[in-house]
Amino acid sequence: LQFDDGSSSKAQYSTRTDDSRKMKVLVPISPCTYLQKLAGTKHPSQIDSSSWGWYSQAIEDVISKPQDEYMREQAQTLKSILDRAKELNNSERKRKHNCDDVVKAINSKKRLCLLEELLSSIRHPDMDIVGDLEAGFRLTGWLNPSGLFTRQTTPPQISKSTLESLSPFLNQSAIFRCERNSSGELASDLLEITLEEVQKGWIVEEVNLEDLDKGDVLSPRFIIQQGDKSRAIDDFSFSSINATIGSTDKIALQGVDEIAALIKRLMGSGMDDLLGRTYDMEAAYRQLPIHASERGKAIICVFDPNIKKPRLFKMATMPFGAIASVHAFLRTAAAINNICCTLLKVPVTSYFDDFPVVTRKSLAKGTDLAIRTIFEVLGLNLSTAEKKNRDFARVFSALGVAFDLHKMPGDSFEIKNTDQRVEDLVKRIESVLSSGKICGRDAKGLRSRLSFACSQLYGRTAASVLKDLGRYECQKHSKRIDPNTRRLLEIMISHLKIGMPRKVFFGRSEVVHVFTDGSLEPAGDSDSVAGVGAVLVNERGDCLKAFSFSPTHDQVQTIGGKIHQLEILPVIMACIAFEEELRSKRVFFHVDNSAAQSALINAGSINHSSRSLVYLFLDLEQRLQFVPWISRVNSSSNIADGPSRDSLDEVRDLGAECFVFPLEVFDFIIKEFLGKLEGS
Numbered sequence: 001l002q003f004d005d006g007s008s009s010k011a012q013y014s015t016r017t018d019d020s021r022k023m024k025v026l027v028p029i030s031p032c033t034y035l036q037k038l039a040g041t042k043h044p045s046q047i048d049s050s051s052w053g054w055y056s057q058a059i060e061d062v063i064s065k066p067q068d069e070y071m072r073e074q075a076q077t078l079k080s081i082l083d084r085a086k087e088l089n090n091s092e093r094k095r096k097h098n099c100d101d102v103v104k105a106i107n108s109k110k111r112l113c114l115l116e117e118l119l120s121s122i123r124h125p126d127m128d129i130v131g132d133l134e135a136g137f138r139l140t141g142w143l144n145p146s147g148l149f150t151r152q153t154t155p156p157q158i159s160k161s162t163l164e165s166l167s168p169f170l171n172q173s174a175i176f177r178c179e180r181n182s183s184g185e186l187a188s189d190l191l192e193i194t195l196e197e198v199q200k201g202w203i204v205e206e207v208n209l210e211d212l213d214k215g216d217v218l219s220p221r222f223i224i225q226q227g228d229k230s231r232a233i234d235d236f237s238f239s240s241i242n243a244t245i246g247s248t249d250k251i252a253l254q255g256v257d258e259i260a261a262l263i264k265r266l267m268g269s270g271m272d273d274l275l276g277r278t279y280d281m282e283a284a285y286r287q288l289p290i291h292a293s294e295r296g297k298a299i300i301c302v303f304d305p306n307i308k309k310p311r312l313f314k315m316a317t318m319p320f321g322a323i324a325s326v327h328a329f330l331r332t333a334a335a336i337n338n339i340c341c342t343l344l345k346v347p348v349t350s351y352f353d354d355f356p357v358v359t360r361k362s363l364a365k366g367t368d369l370a371i372r373t374i375f376e377v378l379g380l381n382l383s384t385a386e387k388k389n390r391d392f393a394r395v396f397s398a399l400g401v402a403f404d405l406h407k408m409p410g411d412s413f414e415i416k417n418t419d420q421r422v423e424d425l426v427k428r429i430e431s432v433l434s435s436g437k438i439c440g441r442d443a444k445g446l447r448s449r450l451s452f453a454c455s456q457l458y459g460r461t462a463a464s465v466l467k468d469l470g471r472y473e474c475q476k477h478s479k480r481i482d483p484n485t486r487r488l489l490e491i492m493i494s495h496l497k498i499g500m501p502r503k504v505f506f507g508r509s510e511v512v513h514v515f516t517d518g519s520l521e522p523a524g525d526s527d528s529v530a531g532v533g534a535v536l537v538n539e540r541g542d543c544l545k546a547f548s549f550s551p552t553h554d555q556v557q558t559i560g561g562k563i564h565q566l567e568i569l570p571v572i573m574a575c576i577a578f579e580e581e582l583r584s585k586r587v588f589f590h591v592d593n594s595a596a597q598s599a600l601i602n603a604g605s606i607n608h609s610s611r612s613l614v615y616l617f618l619d620l621e622q623r624l625q626f627v628p629w630i631s632r633v634n635s636s637s638n639i640a641d642g643p644s645r646d647s648l649d650e651v652r653d654l655g656a657e658c659f660v661f662p663l664e665v666f667d668f669i670i671k672e673f674l675g676k677l678e679g680s
Contacts, residue, residue: 031638034633040539042511085111141160152249163215177235178303190232191305200286212312218301218312220239233321253330263405264413285317286317287380290318299312329352333355340374354399359392401421410505417496458503458625471485510538512537513587514590517567517643518596519645533547533643536581560607573661573665584625586629591632616673
């Protein structure tokens with residue numbers, strides 16, 4: 001193959017002389033061209049996150065409109081909604097007249113005609129939500145596409161007819177499961193919660209086993225402790241009802257990142273008077289009715305310790321534990337979200353039943369009135385509990401996470417776990433340490449909660465704890481934890497208590513690039529020749545600094561002796577050599593070894609030496625508070641290839657300040673590495 005620049009390459013390609021097909025050959029670009037193309041590249045952390053939502057225009061209105069105009073327009077919109085609600089009173093009554101009595105009771109306060117008009121006026125993509133609220137939601141079969149999420153087909157695992165044919169056996173299993181989980185205190189608490197739901201109208205009636213219709217399915221109910229609160233879970237997976245669900249929606253949640261993106265946009269506009277709070281829908285799933293034809297699939301069994309046998313209850317509202325409930329509520333939340341953002345111009349996100357709102361201090365009172373009014377006029381209940389009904393403040397909580405709206409040095413704000421979440425997690429870990437063992441289900445639950453909590457702490461030092469807990473997830477019975485797990489869990493407690501909060505930068509934070517390379521090449525009969533190097537590049541693609549270093553054979557063997565370890569080593573050296581340039585920056589690390597890239601991304605490795613090197617990098621990442629992105633660069637395009645072979649001419653010609661990495665600093669790195677190696 002002959003190329004335009006005069007170079008050539010050999011390739012085996014079987015073809016005829018009259019073959020008109022073309023072959024595309026990808027040729028690596030030169031390091032200098034790579035740097036030119038790199039100029040202006042955005043760091044992934046600079047990209048605003050929003051899985052779905054309508055708050056962009058609401059944010060623009062808060063930023064750009066004069067405050068008196070914003071408040072006047074919002075008040076006018078609210079007045080027109082309230083006036084229209086009165087006009088539709090007769091239509092609302094007529095609409096509910098022929099509805100199922102149970103569904104009618106659940107929807108007694110809802111204004112479905114008003115909701116339909118509001119959603120139609122803003123061209124909401126999921127207009128079917130009104131009809132589903134009116135008739136009740138289904139628990140089995142294919143769910144209709146909502147138009148809210150990207151399409152991803154998830155077919156049912158079993159058909160509804162198969163479920164019904166298996167119902168006698170499934171019901172027997174549910175009864176047995178209920179009887180087996182009949183421990184005194186928990187059973188009494190669960191029964192008390194269930195009877196309270198009967199009083200609130202969330203459960204239609206109590207039924208007898210012999211009175212079940214053909215095809216009715218039982219689901220066992222169990223209880224979990226969430227802090228000081230007990231929650232009843234309806235196990236619709238055990239009864240295989242969840243297995244009948246088919247969907248073409250890929251569910252996406254608005255979580256912490258969406259709230260952070262909202263705050264970032266507002267702070268980035270220069271606002272320093274922001275307040276936030278979270279509105280919580282009270283018993284959210286219990287505000288959504290079950291379709292009358294599906295209530296036979298919504299029968300739960302609860303053990304009564306007084307009569308020593310299970311009792312059966314038919315539910316009226318969507319159960320906590322059904323896949324269909326998740327889809328139903330997210331669609332409902334999306335409708336509310338769109339109305340608040342588009343009509344009321346309130347910057348709001350939603351995560352299940354939490355609706356976090358951030359706005360200016362001068363707009364907080366009007367915003368509070370607007371949110372409360374729209375929920376009330378639509379017939380949806382907000383929580384009035386003191387714990388969940390906090391006023392707008394500079395620090396507010398959502399999802400167990402605290403958002404601090406004070407402007408921090410370096411144009412940033414902080415996100416951290418609430419004290420309550422930290423306390424709950426520490427108690428769970430201490431319980432495991434005290435008993436000395438853990439079962440698969442508890443390990444999975446703890447790992448999931450720790451993963452979420454660690455996302456709100458700076459750095460990735462907890463990754464090793466999460467990986468270690470993963471080893472226990474497949475255990476059906478409790479297994480004794482080994483000394484390494486105990487040590488890691490003890491470290492995790494300390495990390496939760498004193499770990500640095502996550503920082504989000506809203507100003508223009510500089511992006512820098514670090515190219516690194518390691519080489520290990522044979523040298524005749526003698527030992528292999530090793531070298532490492534790194535080049536610091538600014539966001540315009542200019543080379544600023546570069547170093548090279550040639551470790552001895554013994555030094556190479558000390559760190560493991562493999563090429564991928566020599567590829568990780570210069571990343572650590574670069575963090576020290578370019579310390580001031582990397583501090584609090586968004587940093588691309590460009591490496592040309594896939595094993596090294598994988599270890600740095602995953603914050604660990606199955607190889608002890610590589611893992612210890614990665615742990616050193618994680619320590620530096622946390623101390624310097626940079627935001628890393630580990631990128632793969634082709635060796636032919638890596639500007640650090642020359643420095644790793646003790647050749648600094650190319651980078652010097654490009655303007656880099658060049659030096660040999662200090663031996664005493666390298667020795668310090670080796671000493672720290674050995675400490676990590678011994679600890680692991």
